[in-house]
Amino acid sequence: MAILSVNINKIATLRNSRGGNVPDLLQVAMDLERFGAQGITIHPRPDERHIKYQDARDLKKIVTTELNIEGNPIDSFVKLVDEVRPAQVTLVPDAPDAITSNAGWDTIKHADFLKDMVAHFKSNGIRTSIFVDPVEKMVEAAAQTGVDRIELYTEDYARQYSTDKEKAIAPYIKAAQVATQVGLGINAGHDLSLENLKYFSEQIVDLKEVSIGHALISESLYLGLENVVNMYKHRLA
């Protein structure tokens, strides 16, 4: 069974919107683990619009499951990951001004760079993963870098799921088969949700980890609203 790593970027977004410490990111991470999360994922972006670099340092001290740090390996990110030494680093080729991650690596074009980065992080004892689209030749080239795992970028799957789930999953099944053949572990993430996760995990049999943030936090709001509104009403009664 794949493990669930909860991405807490959105908790940091909410906290930063008021400039204080509500919600408390570290407390949320600890509570998520208590509720059963098997990993905590963060994606510190260069502008620190949600996760701040200091959050990564603080989280390392309290996360007892697996800390997964995602990001584009620019110099400041590499230094941060070297210092924090998470269980896993996931390399993502996102531009600094990207609203969110929007593509996997071209592992053929960037083969030398990725090889260097993977060797660097592995020599520091950090498990490595490369974010890729579900394209067989990109998975094969990822394996050539020496990386431990790939993370399949699931936005296309999530978008197509409600109209044609067999068509949506097809490239992921092929990419996962190639990954298993070349000895890569398989992670997945982006826009996975309560609606589309079950089918994905049934179809991708060797799946090791999913990282989920946006939908999970949004669903938590919806599922918690009734309870909290009632609690406020009781305060007013």
Ligand SMILES: CC(=O)[C@@H](O)[C@H](O)COP(=O)(O)O
């Ligand atoms: C790598 C990935 O798939 C992303 O989902 C990312 O970690 C989310 O980042 P944002 O929260 O900034 O959209």
Ligand SMILES: NCC(=O)COP(=O)(O)O
């Ligand atoms: N790696 C994907 C991730 O951490 C969460 O992506 P999303 O669920 O916020 O789209």
